[in-house]
Amino acid sequence: MIGKIEDQLYVGDKEITKYADKLRKYGVTTILNITGEDLKVPIGGIGIFNYALPSQELLPTEIQKTVDKLTIISRDIQTLKDNQNVVLIVCPDGKNQSILAAGYYLITKCGHPYMSTIKTLETLYFTEQQKTEDLDEIARVEMASNPYVPVQEITQEQLRLYSKQRDERRAIQCLTIASFSKLLRIAGGAKK
Numbered sequence: 001m002i003g004k005i006e007d008q009l010y011v012g013d014k015e016i017t018k019y020a021d022k023l024r025k026y027g028v029t030t031i032l033n034i035t036g037e038d039l040k041v042p043i044g045g046i047g048i049f050n051y052a053l054p055s056q057e058l059l060p061t062e063i064q065k066t067v068d069k070l071t072i073i074s075r076d077i078q079t080l081k082d083n084q085n086v087v088l089i090v091c092p093d094g095k096n097q098s099i100l101a102a103g104y105y106l107i108t109k110c111g112h113p114y115m116s117t118i119k120t121l122e123t124l125y126f127t128e129q130q131k132t133e134d135l136d137e138i139a140r141v142e143m144a145s146n147p148y149v150p151v152q153e154i155t156q157e158q159l160r161l162y163s164k165q166r167d168e169r170r171a172i173q174c175l176t177i178a179s180f181s182k183l184l185r186i187a188g189g190a191k192k
Helices: 016-026 060-082 096-110 114-125 128-145 158-172 176-185
Strands: 002-006 010-011 030-034 047-050 087-091
Touching: 002 016, 002 096, 010 016, 010 096, 016 087, 030 060, 060 087, 060 096, 060 176, 087 096, 096 114, 096 176, 114 176
Parallel strands: 010 087, 030 047, 030 087
Antiparallel strands: 002 010
């Protein structure tokens, strides 16, 4: 999978050997590799830069370190684009870290509003079911912490099912929607 974010900026998965035609078609000159693996590029003349981003849900202590890494990646994307490079950001599934890095770049270097960037990119990052599950959980936590809002009875079976779905989803994606949004809000100048 290769998807266009904007002119000169694409995201994709680690199976780039399958996309030699697309790499040529889009004129990709540079790959930002966030897979944590060595990539085999199917055509010559493409530069590769390697970066490391977390591949699992972030702990609160990891937020600043991740923001620092995203800042470096954004700076490098801007420099590459300023030098007429066409950049492809690659992560294992073409969604998690690559979409996060692209969003951070759009907000910090292009001045895109963070709320609209989050809304646009989360449609690429999360399925509708994943967004609903996370938003439902956020709402439950907020309601439970507010003594004036009656909390709906939640059965043990519902909690077990939700936990199972959340754990399955986290095994294949980097961040929940809450962490994804938090990192991009930080990029937009919101308080940590």
